[in-house]
Amino acid sequence: MAETTALSERRETEIMTVNIGPHHPATHGVLRLVVDLEGEVVRDLRPVIGYVHTGIEKSCEDKSYWKVIPFVERMDYVSYFFQMEAYCGAVERLVGLEIPPRAKYLRTLFLELNRIHSHLVWLGTTALDLGAISMLWYCFRERDRILDLFEMATGQRMHTRYFQVGGVIEDIPLGFEQKCRKFVSEMPVRVGQYEALLDRNEVFLQRTKGVGIVPRERLLELGVTGPLLRAAGEPWDLRKAFDYLAYPEMDFKIPVGTVGDNYDRYRVRVAEMVESASIVAQCLDALPEGPFIADDRKYVLPPRSELSTSMESLIHHFKLVTEGFRVQAGEIYYSIESPRGELGCYVLADGSSKPSRVHFRDPSFVNLQAFRDMALDSYVADMICSLGMLDPILGGVDR
Amino acid sequence: MPDAPGLELLRGEIERDRPGAVLATSFEREQGALLADPEQILAVLAWLRDEPGQRYRFLSSLHVADYLPAEPRFGVHYELLNRDRVERIRVKAMLADPGDGSLPAIDSCVELFPTANFQEREAFDFFGIEFRGHPDLTRILLPDDYVGWPQRRDFPVGGEPVTFTYNERNYG
Amino acid sequence: MEVERRSFEARQASSRQMLRGDLEGEDLERYVEEKVVTTTFEKMINLARANSIFPLTFGLACCAIEAPISIVTARYDLARFGAEALRASPRQADLIILSGRVSIKMAPVVRRLYDQMLEPKWAISMGACSSSGGMFSNYAVVQGADKFMPIDMHIPGCPPRPEAVMYGFTKLQRKIIGSPDQGWRQRYNAAGTEEWARGGPASKPSPEAAAAYEQARELARA
Numbered sequence: 001m002a003e004t005t006a007l008s009e010r011r012e013t014e015i016m017t018v019n020i021g022p023h024h025p026a027t028h029g030v031l032r033l034v035v036d037l038e039g040e041v042v043r044d045l046r047p048v049i050g051y052v053h054t055g056i057e058k059s060c061e062d063k064s065y066w067k068v069i070p071f072v073e074r075m076d077y078v079s080y081f082f083q084m085e086a087y088c089g090a091v092e093r094l095v096g097l098e099i100p101p102r103a104k105y106l107r108t109l110f111l112e113l114n115r116i117h118s119h120l121v122w123l124g125t126t127a128l129d130l131g132a133i134s135m136l137w138y139c140f141r142e143r144d145r146i147l148d149l150f151e152m153a154t155g156q157r158m159h160t161r162y163f164q165v166g167g168v169i170e171d172i173p174l175g176f177e178q179k180c181r182k183f184v185s186e187m188p189v190r191v192g193q194y195e196a197l198l199d200r201n202e203v204f205l206q207r208t209k210g211v212g213i214v215p216r217e218r219l220l221e222l223g224v225t226g227p228l229l230r231a232a233g234e235p236w237d238l239r240k241a242f243d244y245l246a247y248p249e250m251d252f253k254i255p256v257g258t259v260g261d262n263y264d265r266y267r268v269r270v271a272e273m274v275e276s277a278s279i280v281a282q283c284l285d286a287l288p289e290g291p292f293i294a295d296d297r298k299y300v301l302p303p304r305s306e307l308s309t310s311m312e313s314l315i316h317h318f319k320l321v322t323e324g325f326r327v328q329a330g331e332i333y334y335s336i337e338s339p340r341g342e343l344g345c346y347v348l349a350d351g352s353s354k355p356s357r358v359h360f361r362d363p364s365f366v367n368l369q370a371f372r373d374m375a376l377d378s379y380v381a382d383m384i385c386s387l388g389m390l391d392p393i394l395g396g397v398d399r
Numbered sequence: 400m401p402d403a404p405g406l407e408l409l410r411g412e413i414e415r416d417r418p419g420a421v422l423a424t425s426f427e428r429e430q431g432a433l434l435a436d437p438e439q440i441l442a443v444l445a446w447l448r449d450e451p452g453q454r455y456r457f458l459s460s461l462h463v464a465d466y467l468p469a470e471p472r473f474g475v476h477y478e479l480l481n482r483d484r485v486e487r488i489r490v491k492a493m494l495a496d497p498g499d500g501s502l503p504a505i506d507s508c509v510e511l512f513p514t515a516n517f518q519e520r521e522a523f524d525f526f527g528i529e530f531r532g533h534p535d536l537t538r539i540l541l542p543d544d545y546v547g548w549p550q551r552r553d554f555p556v557g558g559e560p561v562t563f564t565y566n567e568r569n570y571g
Numbered sequence: 572m573e574v575e576r577r578s579f580e581a582r583q584a585s586s587r588q589m590l591r592g593d594l595e596g597e598d599l600e601r602y603v604e605e606k607v608v609t610t611t612f613e614k615m616i617n618l619a620r621a622n623s624i625f626p627l628t629f630g631l632a633c634c635a636i637e638a639p640i641s642i643v644t645a646r647y648d649l650a651r652f653g654a655e656a657l658r659a660s661p662r663q664a665d666l667i668i669l670s671g672r673v674s675i676k677m678a679p680v681v682r683r684l685y686d687q688m689l690e691p692k693w694a695i696s697m698g699a700c701s702s703s704g705g706m707f708s709n710y711a712v713v714q715g716a717d718k719f720m721p722i723d724m725h726i727p728g729c730p731p732r733p734e735a736v737m738y739g740f741t742k743l744q745r746k747i748i749g750s751p752d753q754g755w756r757q758r759y760n761a762a763g764t765e766e767w768a769r770g771g772p773a774s775k776p777s778p779e780a781a782a783a784y785e786q787a788r789e790l791a792r793a
Contacts, residue, residue, distance in 0.1 A: 022677065022680055023629055023661075023680065023684055024659075025628045025659045029630060029631075029632075029635065030630075030631060030677060030680075049539065049540060050538075050539060050540035050541060050542070050674070050676050051674060051676050051677040051680065052631060052632050052671065052672060052674055052677065053540040053541060053674050053676060053711050054632075054672050054674060054707050054709075054711055054712055055549065055557075055707065055709040055710055055711030055712065056707070057525075057550060058549060058550050058554075058556055058709050058710065058711075059556065059706075059707060059708070059709045061552070061556075062556050062709075070706065071706065071707075074632075074633060074706075077632060077633035077636065078636065093428055093429075094428065096428075121636060124640075125640070136640075136644065137644055137645050140640070140641060140644035140645070140646075141644070141645055141646070143641075144641075144644075144646050157637075157730075157732060158633060158636070158637070158730055159633065159729065159730070220456070220457060221512070221513045221514065222513055222514050223457070223458060223459070223512070223513075223514025223515075224514075236482060241482075241485045242485065330427055330428060331464070332428055332430065333430065333459075333460065333476075333478050333487070333489065335459065342459060344459060344460050344478065346460065346462055346464070346476070346478075348464045348466075350466075356464070356465075356466070356552070357464040357465065357550075359460075359462045359464070361459060361460035361462070361478075365517060365518075365521075366514060366517065366518070368517070369513070369514065369516060369517050394632075395632050395633065395671075398540055398674075399540075540676075541675075541676065541711070542675060542676045545675075549710045549711070554710070555710070556708070556709050556710065557708070557709045557710030557711075558704065558707075558708025558709045558710070558712075558714060559704070559708060559714045561703075561708075
């Protein structure tokens with residue numbers, strides 16, 4: 001602040017404080033920015049968040065373990081499968097439940113479809129901010145096809161509650177594989193079309209190239225992960241670093257940028273979409289046969305058909321549905337790579353059937369701290385571009 | 400990831416520089432944790448960050464959990480990560496509720512890990528834990544005039560009971 | 572004069588004749604009777620209002636991806652109902668779609684946006700959260716947006732499909748055309764933008780409003 005006042009005395013330009021949001025079409029939700037402007041240049045910036053604070057973490061303490069899943073999905077509402085995986089994976093590690101191979105592959109498949117979906121929403125809305133309106137139409141065309149796939153397998157477009165502690169709740173239906181293969185074979189072509197629209201667009205290039213550069217070391221200090229960090233040249237991806245689900249068996253590359261400007265961020269995400277499509281195809285190729293959910297009756301609902309024949313199944317079903325399963329006291333931190341970076345879930349169990357604390361380390365929340373560095377001393381228009389490229393989901397920021 | 404004997408070795412090394420800084424170690428579910436003395440938390444974090452051979456330079460997450468019936472009740476968790484060896488370690492500091500209306504306090508680690516800025520504000524917002532030396536310790540997610548620390552275990556969840564038209568018509 | 576309904580071709584032919592100036596006498600009378608619709612001025616205005624709604628570009632949470640964004644894209648295309656012109660400023664908009672949960676921090680902002688919109692204005696509460704608090708019955712979420720602002724239409728779902736939003740939207744159009752005054756203004760005894768404007772928050776509703784409320788309850792019971 002001292003620096004900015006010194007500047008204003010020297011240049012005889014008044015520093016003007018402008019409030020942007022919480023209702024503003026370019027803030028991707030209800031983010032509020034208090035910006036100090038000198039002319040058109042951003043001299044200081046303070047994000048004000050909390051406008052969709054929902055108290056999900058508190059509500060989770062009041063629900064039994066399996067009822068928490070729909071709550072955590074609604075945090076980051078673009079990448080709901082990732083929230084489910086972070087939570088279910090944490091609980092599985094708490095109770096020591098191994099999930100069957102088919103469930104691992106199915107989860108990987110849906111996570112990667114969700115990653116494509118999330119990047120499509122990002123690309124459509126961010127390109128819209130930069131004036132490329134047609135991108136929104138193309139991206140949402142593909143997004144609707146992914147949602148059709150979700151709906152086919154799970155019955156819901158958004159917030160599917162498909163992952164279950166122990167596996168997935170239902171096998172994929174007949175015809176899903178065919179439809180999914182058709183989609184993933186077309187997706188690289190579509191991505192090529194997006195690139196053709198944007199990569200030679202002079203307006204887009206001038207607004208993204210060389211804008212919003214933050215050095216790699218600073219990003220790491222600020223705890224930034226995900227495509228933002230990879231665009232700065234750091235090949236850090238939890239899918240490669242830790243082995244979870246079927247990722248060790250998958251063959252995929254980590255796209256990495258060089259400069260770390262907004263253009264690199266765009267390139268990294270677009271390249272990730274192609275990689276994700278390839279992972280989905282590999283999952284379909286190598287999908288093992290067998291059960292899709294673990295066979296431990298203490299934690300997993302028995303199949304419907306057993307309820308009318310087996311008394312024991314009925315008792316288990318009743319116990320699980322009314323009280324839920326109990327988890328021994330303990331705590332766990334489990335992290336996965338979401339489309340925005342490291343998504344960590346901390347679960348504290350106190351021995352009852354309700355978690356004593358569920359906390360999410362949301363990547364949007366942590367990455368938002370880098371926004372000041374990205375936008376400082378740039379134009380207001382570039383700040384909007386940087387915000388789009390940061391890709392914060394305010395539901396995840398505020399939880 | 401350091402296993403149970405490894406954690407004890409680590410504790411011994413920290414103890415050599417800072418006697419009494421680590422109170423206990425625990426290793427459960429393949430995750431190691433150091434229970435640190437809240438007064439010396441910065442020393443432990445700085446040692447883990449800068450000591451050659453350790454270099455846990457990335458703070459993944461800072462969060463607080465309320466272990467209510469237990470005493471001391473608040474646990475401040477630091478999830479550290481070494482990105483070269485892909486190792487995680489958790490540092491825990493337990494804080495007691497002073498009980499006289501004042502807030503439990505611990506040193507802020509924003510100087511060591513700038514990423515903790517928002518996360519410490521969030522912890523202050525929800526649990527009322529004061530981070531000494533934080534540059535801007537204000538409420539972050541809740542309105543500025545909010546009263547109470549909503550994610551403590553003894554804070555009510557809130558909300559309203561659901562009433563249905565049928566019940567209202569017949570019994571209301 | 573009784574006008575019998577003629578075939579499309581016949582009507583087209585007489586239009587052509589009219590333009591050439593060939594239509595005279597009784598034929599001309601009949602042509603005018605066929606073409607002109609008489610209605611009241613209010614009905615005409617309402618018809619125009621219902622079919623040229625300018626929604627506010629406003630998103631809160633999950634539903635924001637479905638309602639303001641997804642329904643204007645190619646598959647759903649709200650432009651078919653005359654509402655594709657999303658307006659970013661509340662002063663240019665006449666419909667606010669509350670898409671998502673309203674937190675206690677956001678509620679004053681939403682109310683202020685609503686107050687800034689010019690009359691006549693409508694509000695759709697989309698999804699379970701903004702209608703009733705939904706699953707989030709806790710300290711942070713306002714349990715139903717109609718606690719702090721009047722809502723004309725509730726759309727259930729979590730989140731509602733775009734088709735459901737469009738159905739709700741067409742229902743709102745019916746409401747605007749059919750009974751423009753059967754909205755919140757009567758229920759809340761409101762004039763202008765303020766509810767309870769005449770007697771303060773603790774006052775009783777006017778006799779007309781109370782009668783309308785009783786009538787609505789009777790209808791609900793039947």
